[in-house]
Amino acid sequence: MMTVVKVGGAVVENATSLAQLLDAFIALPGPKVLVHGGGRMATSLAARLGLKTTMIDGRRVTDAEMLEVVTMTYGGLINKRIVAALQARDVNAIGLTGADMNILLANRRPPRDGIDYGFVGDITATDARALQQLLQQGYTPVIAPLTHDGQGSLLNTNADTIATEVACALAQDDKAVRLIFCFEHAGVLSDPNNEQSVIERITPDSYRQLRANGIVSGGMLPKIDNAFAALHRGVGEVIITSPDHLNAGTVFSIAEAL
Amino acid sequence: MMTVVKVGGAVVENATSLAQLLDAFIALPGPKVLVHGGGRMATSLAARLGLKTTMIDGRRVTDAEMLEVVTMTYGGLINKRIVAALQARDVNAIGLTGADMNILLANRRPPRDGIDYGFVGDITATDARALQQLLQQGYTPVIAPLTHDGQGSLLNTNADTIATEVACALAQDDKAVRLIFCFEHAGVLSDPNNEQSVIERITPDSYRQLRANGIVSGGMLPKIDNAFAALHRGVGEVIITSPDHLNAGTVFSIAEAL
Numbered sequence: 001m002m003t004v005v006k007v008g009g010a011v012v013e014n015a016t017s018l019a020q021l022l023d024a025f026i027a028l029p030g031p032k033v034l035v036h037g038g039g040r041m042a043t044s045l046a047a048r049l050g051l052k053t054t055m056i057d058g059r060r061v062t063d064a065e066m067l068e069v070v071t072m073t074y075g076g077l078i079n080k081r082i083v084a085a086l087q088a089r090d091v092n093a094i095g096l097t098g099a100d101m102n103i104l105l106a107n108r109r110p111p112r113d114g115i116d117y118g119f120v121g122d123i124t125a126t127d128a129r130a131l132q133q134l135l136q137q138g139y140t141p142v143i144a145p146l147t148h149d150g151q152g153s154l155l156n157t158n159a160d161t162i163a164t165e166v167a168c169a170l171a172q173d174d175k176a177v178r179l180i181f182c183f184e185h186a187g188v189l190s191d192p193n194n195e196q197s198v199i200e201r202i203t204p205d206s207y208r209q210l211r212a213n214g215i216v217s218g219g220m221l222p223k224i225d226n227a228f229a230a231l232h233r234g235v236g237e238v239i240i241t242s243p244d245h246l247n248a249g250t251v252f253s254i255a256e257a258l
Numbered sequence: 259m260m261t262v263v264k265v266g267g268a269v270v271e272n273a274t275s276l277a278q279l280l281d282a283f284i285a286l287p288g289p290k291v292l293v294h295g296g297g298r299m300a301t302s303l304a305a306r307l308g309l310k311t312t313m314i315d316g317r318r319v320t321d322a323e324m325l326e327v328v329t330m331t332y333g334g335l336i337n338k339r340i341v342a343a344l345q346a347r348d349v350n351a352i353g354l355t356g357a358d359m360n361i362l363l364a365n366r367r368p369p370r371d372g373i374d375y376g377f378v379g380d381i382t383a384t385d386a387r388a389l390q391q392l393l394q395q396g397y398t399p400v401i402a403p404l405t406h407d408g409q410g411s412l413l414n415t416n417a418d419t420i421a422t423e424v425a426c427a428l429a430q431d432d433k434a435v436r437l438i439f440c441f442e443h444a445g446v447l448s449d450p451n452n453e454q455s456v457i458e459r460i461t462p463d464s465y466r467q468l469r470a471n472g473i474v475s476g477g478m479l480p481k482i483d484n485a486f487a488a489l490h491r492g493v494g495e496v497i498i499t500s501p502d503h504l505n506a507g508t509v510f511s512i513a514e515a516l
Contacts, residue, residue, distance in 0.1 A: 045330075049306055068335055072303075075353075076334020077326055080404065080412055084357040088410035094358045095333075099342040101352050101397060133395070139359060146338065152346035154338055 001030045001236075002135065002170055006163035007182040009037040011243045012078050018085065021182065021243035026089050028246060031135040033170075034093075035143045035163040038078040042070045058219070062118040062156040070156050071097075074144040082142050093140045098123075098147030099154060101130040104162060106147035106155050121147040121155025123162070128169035160223070164230050171234035179235050181223065182243040187250035188224070190215055203253050204228065227252040259288045259494075260393065260428055264421035265440040267295040269501045270336050276343065279440065279501035284347050286504060289393040291428075292351075293401045293421040294340060300324075300331040316477070320376040320414040328414050329355075332402040340400050351398045356381075356405030357412060359388045362420060364405035364413050379405040379413025381420070386427035418481070422488050429492035436495040437488050438507075439481065444500045445508035446482070448473055459509050462486060485510040 005025055011017045025034060039060065043053045046069045054061040062070065079095040086093035098104025098121075106121030134141055143166065145159035160181065167179040187198035188210075202210065207224060210216045216224060227238040231254045241249025263283055269275045283292060297318065301311045304327045312319040320328065337353040344351035356362025356379075364379030392399055401424065403417040418439065425437040445456035446468075460468065465482060468474045474482060485496040489512045499507025 071338050072330035072334040074334070075338045076330040076332070080329050080333045080355050080357060083355070084406045084412050085410045087357050087360055087406060087408060092360055095355070097338050097341070097353070099338060099345050099351075099353075102345055102350055137391070148342045148345060150345060152343045154342050 001176045001178055003028050003030060003032040003178045003180060004035065004163050004167040004170065005032065005180045005182065005246065006035045006159055007037070007243060008159070009039045009041060010184060011182060012036050012038060012082065013041045017243060018082070022082070022085055022089060024244055024246045026086070026091050031140075033131065033135070033141045033143065033166060034082065035145070035159050035166065036074075036078055036082060037145055037159040038070075038074045041078060042066075042073040045069050045073055056115055056117070059117060059120065059158070060156060061116075062120050064119070067119040067154060067156060071146060071154055075146055075154075079142060079144040086140060086142065091140050092138055093142050094134060095142045095144065097144045097154065098157065098162070101127065102148075102150075103127045103130050103143075104147040104157070104165070105150050106157060108149055108153070108155055119153065119155050121149065121157040123147055123157065123165045126165045126169035128166075128173060131166065131170065132173060160226060164226055167230055167235045168233040171236070177235050178237040178239070179227075179230050180239045180241060180246055180249075181227070182241060182246070183223075184242065186242045186245055186248070187240055188216060188220060198248075199250050201251050201253060203255065224252070228254060259434045259436055261286050261288060261290040261436045261438060262293065262421050262425040262428065263290065263438045263440065263504065264293045264417055265295070265501060266417070266442075267297045267299060268442060269440060270294050270296060270340065271299045275501060276340070280340070280343055280347060282502055282504045284344070284349050289398075291389065291393070291399045291401065291424060292340065293403070293417050293424065294332075294336055295403055295417040296328075296332045296336040299336060300328045303327050303331055314373055314375070317375060317378065317416070318414060319374075320378050322377070325377040325412060325414060329404060329412055333404050333412075337400060337402040344398060344400065349398050350396055351400050352392060353400045353402065355402045355412065356415065356420070359385065360406075360408075361385045361388055361401075362405040362415070362423070363408050364415060366407055366411070366413055377411065377413050379407065379415040381405055381415065381423050384423045384427035386424075386431060389424065389428065390431060418484060422484055425488055425493045426491040429494070435493050436497065437485075437493050438497045438499060438504055439485070440499060440501040440504070441481075442500065444503055444506070445498055446474060446478060456506075457508050459511060461511050461513065482510070486512060
């Protein structure tokens with residue numbers, strides 16, 4: 001079993017929660033890949049540099065200056081900090097952006113409906129072979145949320161999307177791929193005010209009910225849609241959980257649909 | 259023949275000179291490694307963030323905040339920009355710091371004579387095997403001037419030193435290693451005001467004369483000492499040149515000493 005873990009900016013930006021996540025991550029059996037975010041740190045660096053952050057539907061508008069900020073923050077500070085912290089745990093990590101080893105090629109997103117996200121990439125190709133080779137050689141890839149266009153430009157790319165594309169690409173060779181999304185809760189909650197109310201299993205049928213009842217809504221919907229899409233594309237298991245419980249949380253299943 | 263090229267910050271910080279360097283770099287035959295600096299860009303970012311840069315004997319004092327700046331600048335912005343630019347030239351580059359794949363382990367330099375350089379590393383081990391493996395697989399490593407201490411901390415490390423250590427480590431397996439230092443002149447000049455006055459070859463004997471006559475002095479001395487040290491440690495050829503003439507310049511030889 002191979003595992004791809006995606007962890008958001010809020011976890012990696014805090015030394016204590018990062019240490020907790022990395023301890024849980026290295027305890028996972030088998031080869032693994034870590035994909036990280038870092039948006040809040042990018043926003044903070046941008047502010048210190050006098051640059052305004054503009055978000056549209058939760059996505060960062062990335063002009064040339066903001067691309068420098070995210071390249072420094074995601075590809076530099078956060079990625080290398082994680083790599084050094086994994087090395088200290090005797091895990092031979094290697095930090096990558098999509099440009100490194102050409103693992104994630106993307107197209108710059110064209111302006112749509114009057115919205116230009118700037119240097120934002122939509123992935124067109126994932127080199128699973130290069131990642132497999134690293135994993136087989138005992139390395140643990142740590143991927144920053146940056147892709148490239150093959151013409152010299154880096155592109156800002158959503159970390160959830162990268163984790164999904166990487167897991168799906170690895171699953172094409174090896175069906176036993178697990179995809180874990182870490183976020184601020186212990187799983188999908190039936191009561192947002194109760195951390196104990198984790199829904200243990202969501203299937204396409206139960207998802208329809210949860211939506212109809214308004215139990216899941218807003219920002220959870222794209223995450224869950226994404227989870228099902230990954231399962232349909234060959235990923236064996238998708239889990240949404242908090243960074244300290246990588247083996248528990250909400251497990252997604254398409255068993256009914258088969 | 260394997261080639262290690264070191265290029266300083268002034269070259270990589272300018273889009274035109276970087277493009278020129280990369281075109282010359284990819285034209286070199288055989289497997290190659292690029293080691294880059296970036297000090298001026300780090301100083302500029304530090305200034306924008308309200309941080310003062312302190313240099314002692316040309317070395318940057320690196321406190322915790324300056325370590326963040328160099329990690330962002332060297333490991334993020336410059337390294338990834340070069341990687342993306344090489345990918346655009348169909349060279350499958352991979353950007354690395356010393357923490358990635360554990361290629362460069364270092365000790366934090368202890369305070370000496372009342373001077374504490376902070377998070378600055380002196381290299382203790384270079385993993386040539388990992389680099390060889392990447393080269394054999396067709397990848398071109400691009401190394402940022404950062405090492406790590408194996409305990410979770412990155413360390414700022416001189417790019418000339420990294421290039422030398424990498425070349426010497428590769429030379430232990432394969433004697434045919436060439437080390438090229440790019441800087442702002444076409445080679446070691448006998449007349450600092452005349453770019454045509456490149457000294458084509460320097461041997462230990464001629465070096466003694468050049469020093470005695472005052473033709474080489476100041477900042478050139480450590481570069482030349484470094485070149486001879488690399489030759490004595492097994493590197494086949496050392497060249498000091500400008501980024502647009504990687505195959506010409508001043509060639510160092512210890513032939514007389516053998």
